[in-house]
Each structure stands twice: as C-alpha cells, then as structure tokens.
Amino acid sequence: MQIYFDTYISFIIKENKLKLSPRLVCKSKKHIDQLDFLVKSLIHIYLFILNILSVLIFFKPLSNLDLSKIPKLKKLLFLFTFFINKIDQIFFVIVSMHHYGEEEITDLNIGDLTLSDKECHFKFIVLGSGPSGAVTALELEKKYPGEVLLIERGLHNSIPNTKHPGEEFIKKWYRGGINSTYSLDMIAYSSGACFGGGSEINSGLYHEPDEEFLQKWGDEYGTKNLSKESLEPFVKKVEALTTKQTSEKTLFSSKFEEGARHSSNEYSYLPRFLNENGHRNSMSETLLKDYIQRNGKVKLEHEIHKIYYKDKKWFLKSKDRKTLYSCESLFICCGSVFTNNLLLKSRIINKNKKYLKRFKFHPMIKVIASYDEELQEINDDIAADQNIEFYPKFIIGNASSSLQFLISSFQKNIFIKEFIFENWKKMKVFHTTFSLGVGRIYNLPLFKDPILTYYLSKSDKKKLYEGFLQTMSFIKSTNATTLIPVKDNLSYNPKENKSDLVINSIKDIKGFQLSSVHILGGVTMGENINCIANSYGKVFDTNGLYVNDSSLINTPLLKNPQGTVMAIAYRNINNFIASHEIY
Numbered sequence: 001m002q003i004y005f006d007t008y009i010s011f012i013i014k015e016n017k018l019k020l021s022p023r024l025v026c027k028s029k030k031h032i033d034q035l036d037f038l039v040k041s042l043i044h045i046y047l048f049i050l051n052i053l054s055v056l057i058f059f060k061p062l063s064n065l066d067l068s069k070i071p072k073l074k075k076l077l078f079l080f081t082f083f084i085n086k087i088d089q090i091f092f093v094i095v096s097m098h099h100y101g102e103e104e105i106t107d108l109n110i111g112d113l114t115l116s117d118k119e120c121h122f123k124f125i126v127l128g129s130g131p132s133g134a135v136t137a138l139e140l141e142k143k144y145p146g147e148v149l150l151i152e153r154g155l156h157n158s159i160p161n162t163k164h165p166g167e168e169f170i171k172k173w174y175r176g177g178i179n180s181t182y183s184l185d186m187i188a189y190s191s192g193a194c195f196g197g198g199s200e201i202n203s204g205l206y207h208e209p210d211e212e213f214l215q216k217w218g219d220e221y222g223t224k225n226l227s228k229e230s231l232e233p234f235v236k237k238v239e240a241l242t243t244k245q246t247s248e249k250t251l252f253s254s255k256f257e258e259g260a261r262h263s264s265n266e267y268s269y270l271p272r273f274l275n276e277n278g279h280r281n282s283m284s285e286t287l288l289k290d291y292i293q294r295n296g297k298v299k300l301e302h303e304i305h306k307i308y309y310k311d312k313k314w315f316l317k318s319k320d321r322k323t324l325y326s327c328e329s330l331f332i333c334c335g336s337v338f339t340n341n342l343l344l345k346s347r348i349i350n351k352n353k354k355y356l357k358r359f360k361f362h363p364m365i366k367v368i369a370s371y372d373e374e375l376q377e378i379n380d381d382i383a384a385d386q387n388i389e390f391y392p393k394f395i396i397g398n399a400s401s402s403l404q405f406l407i408s409s410f411q412k413n414i415f416i417k418e419f420i421f422e423n424w425k426k427m428k429v430f431h432t433t434f435s436l437g438v439g440r441i442y443n444l445p446l447f448k449d450p451i452l453t454y455y456l457s458k459s460d461k462k463k464l465y466e467g468f469l470q471t472m473s474f475i476k477s478t479n480a481t482t483l484i485p486v487k488d489n490l491s492y493n494p495k496e497n498k499s500d501l502v503i504n505s506i507k508d509i510k511g512f513q514l515s516s517v518h519i520l521g522g523v524t525m526g527e528n529i530n531c532i533a534n535s536y537g538k539v540f541d542t543n544g545l546y547v548n549d550s551s552l553i554n555t556p557l558l559k560n561p562q563g564t565v566m567a568i569a570y571r572n573i574n575n576f577i578a579s580h581e582i583y
C-alpha cells in the first residue's frame, strides 16, 4: 500500500509543476502518516480503488503506471469528485508545505528519564507541557524540589528560524496540523503536540487578561477572586516573557496601521512572547528550561489514555499500557478538548458532564490581499498588528502568508493559483477572528482522539458575513488592489475581474474555509451549580485532582489566549501551594 502513496504523491507534485525529489516524497509520506485515522482510511480506500482500476484498464499496478495516465483513472470516479478533490487538496497542502518550507528541525535531548518501577510514584504529576503545564510544573518544582514529574506526549525539537517549515508540522503539530471538525460547519483546527505545547508553534501574540472578560467569568460561574487586581502579580510574571517590538515597522505593518487609523484609532501593535533578540520565548526556551535546570523530571513521548483513583493515589496509564505512574496530586494541563477527552474517557466526572463535552473555537475567515509593492519574502513571520475597532464582535489581524499558505486553498482554481504564483511577494493574508458557535466532543470507544463537531447558528453565520464585509472595507483602506476571500468554488479570475464584483456576489458565508487555532473550554471553574472545578481548578468530588489549562476558559474571550491561560495557571497553582491542599 505504501508504494501507492509514493506514486500518488509524485503525481500531485508533477501535476502542480513542483520539483520531484525523493526527499519531498519521503517527507510528504511521513506527514500523511500522521493524519487523522478517518482521513487516512479514506485515502487508503481511494488509492486501493485507483490501483484496482489501474490493473483492470492498463494491466499495471498503480505503482508502475505512467503518472500521466492517473487523470484518466480519476475520471472514472466522477461520482466521487467532491471527496477526491478534498483528498487532492490534502496531498497538495502537504507537498507544498515541504516544498517551500525546507528547514530541518533537530531532535533535542533533555535528559528524558528512564524510570524504574519504584520511581513511578511522585508526589505531583503535571500532565501536558504547554504554557499551562510549564507554569504549573515550574512553580511546584520550586516549592517541592524533586517531587514533580512532567509528562508530555510529544518530543522536544529545535525552534526553526523560518515560519512553519514542513518538518515542524510533522514533529510539533497535533496530527501534522491537518484536522477538521466532522460536521456541516467544517472548521480546520490545530494545536501543539510537543514539549512546550502550543507555545512552540504559535505566533506568540500577547493580550493581557481582559477586565470585562474576567468580570463576566466571575459573574457567570460564581468564581472567587478573579478581579484584574488580584491577577496582577501573575500577569506581571507572564509579561516578563513578552517584548514589544521596537525595530522599524515593515511596509505591510505601516499599511495595516494606516488603514486601521483611517477609520478609527482602535489599533494595537501587540507585544509578543519574544526575547530582546527577537527569538521566540516559547516554554521550552524559558519556563521549561528553568524547570530542567532545577532537575525537574520529564517523561516525553508518553500519551496518557486513562486516569483512576485507588488507595489514595492517582494512577495514569500510558499508551503502551506497560507504564503506570502514580501520584498524590494530579494536575491535568493537556489543553482544551484533550483534557476534556481524558476526563470523559476515564469516567471521572458525573455531575455537569454536558459542559465537559463542550468547547469553543475562535473561528477565523481569511482574505488574501494583493498590493502594488512587494512586501514579503518566503517564510516571513506574521505582523503583530491588530485592528480592534470591531472588538468584541471580531478582531482583524495578519495570518501566515508565505506562498505555500496562499496557494493551499486554491489547488483546483487555475486562475487564482496562477495569479498567486505571479504575485505572492505582493500578497498578505488577513484573518478576521470571532468568538462564535459551540463545539461538541464525541468520545468513541475505539478512537483514542476526540472526534469534534462544531455548530454555528444562523445568527452566528450572519455575524460572520457582516464581519467579512467590514473586513473587506478595512483591507481596501490599507490600499490593497485585489482581494481574494479564502472560499471554495470562487469563480474568479483576478487578472480580468475586479474583486468588487466578486465581493458583491458573495451573499453569505457558505463555502468559506473556516479555521481556528484557539481551542478553549469544557471545565467550568467556579462555585455555582454548573461548575466542574472550584474557583482554583480543583475538580469537585475528587481528592487531589486539578485542571489548570485552557479548558478552564468558558466565557467568550476572543483575544489571543496564551497570556490569560498562563496568568490563571499561575493564580491557581500559587493558591494550591499557599493552601497546601495536598491529599
């Protein structure tokens, strides 16, 4: 079967006029291997059928077939064009990621532990090493040296110099960065699966915790001590990891600011999780480095599938089912949907389970804008500008805009693809981010990962559409000459038609390729009857079980969440340490 993959990857490379090389085929194959089980199964079935057709019609297996004959086989499957186009798009996205983002990423050694059976018991275990897990593990290690184990399902790898090279998706992103909800409202989503979690792959844009948001959270869930003032000392700790860029603004940033100031003064140039040299202040470079220097113990490549409580201890079963870890106090920091999934699978929560099955995305629509001047190089970083004129309805910012990300949505659209190839240096992607809709987690017995669906109501879709129109006006005020909404079935030739015609012809949000990089909610935190955990993340009706990550955020946030996730994690773990709540 694997050999069909080589053939089909080579076919996609040739069809898209990229340079065929064994490296590109090998990396792409590795990447496809990481995809979701259901998507991979669909690809296997498709290639299996193509192979049968190849034998029947050309008397050769697919692996020996001349690549130019594959389109003929595909034509025979015309009834399945929708699925085949989706599969082709996945192959194309992956091949492009590795073709244009060639930087290699090295595996780093952090002295990962080899634990004997005796050593598998710890006083504290922190599960998940993203921003929330890094804060929790470091604070515990400072107070209780040598008594903490940090477990992470991913590996530790170097931080690339370029924005999102192909190998980063294989080594650091959950399922290669290609995931989608299984519902009519299909939303592509991503998260980190490596030492440092989301902080290793994100843009590190920082928003301080929003006062109104904290107030609403406290009111909605009866959460104690959640004022901005009480959070202040923890916010300071988070802000020590951020820097406001002072270097001269790029041409694109200047255009963005000019456009935003044109209609209102509600514009921000955000600080980022960067050091003074402009290098990423991810968790593995900061808090986790400190944790390791203090001899904090780490177990990488261990995915925990189940937890249970017995004899006053929490037990954690890892994927290989051989290792059993135990502790007195367990802190779950796996990030929203993964924390929820683990609690659901382990059948720990009986009350308020319906909240545990819910989560929130920040759905984004994207629009490509083209300018008269060149304003990007291949694999450039994003700009830290945000238009907050329409907050709390939506925020407009810049998304990854390198060639591979521009073309990924337009594989089958020859006119747009050609236009992008000719003009990509003059192009940038805008995202408009909303806090709308609600997600649901399905926890199926044979599936280790959660299956996600997402629902956007009619009124949500109307808000998305209105936001789209306002975004178009804003982008025009940045002096963009051509606008291309990232949307399926866009019958549009940017060389011949004015984009206004296309924009005016779009009457709703149907076909827009929605995506989200922020996943939040599931574990309601407060004192009222809807809560799963108390005001500091301790799970009700359990001894020594805590949740301390992005799943605690159940109130609409919209702003970039890492700063808030970390400040709350500091608050909760400091409360734990201060009150010695050890069972």
Ligand SMILES: Cc1cc2nc3c(=O)[nH]c(=O)nc-3n(C[C@H](O)[C@H](O)[C@H](O)COP(=O)(O)OP(=O)(O)OC[C@H]3O[C@@H](n4cnc5c(N)ncnc54)[C@H](O)[C@@H]3O)c2cc1C
Binding pocket: 127, 128, 129, 130, 131, 132, 133, 151, 152, 153, 154, 190, 191, 192, 193, 194, 195, 196, 197, 198, 199, 201, 202, 203, 204, 205, 206, 207, 302, 303, 304, 305, 333, 334, 335, 336, 338, 339, 342, 517, 518, 519, 549, 550, 551, 560, 561, 562, 563, 565
């Ligand atoms: C592409 C991208 C861009 C983003 N940009 C920004 C931005 O600019 N600014 C911002 O504020 N936020 C941004 N975010 C969001 C931000 O990264 C997250 O809000 C933040 O990382 C959440 O932290 P967390 O600790 O709750 O979860 P995570 O960072 O997801 O960490 C959870 C960790 O737990 C591990 N894990 C999960 N399940 C298990 C298990 N069963 N066993 C063992 N380990 C497990 C995972 O591998 C992961 O490392 C971005 C996210 C992405 C994906």
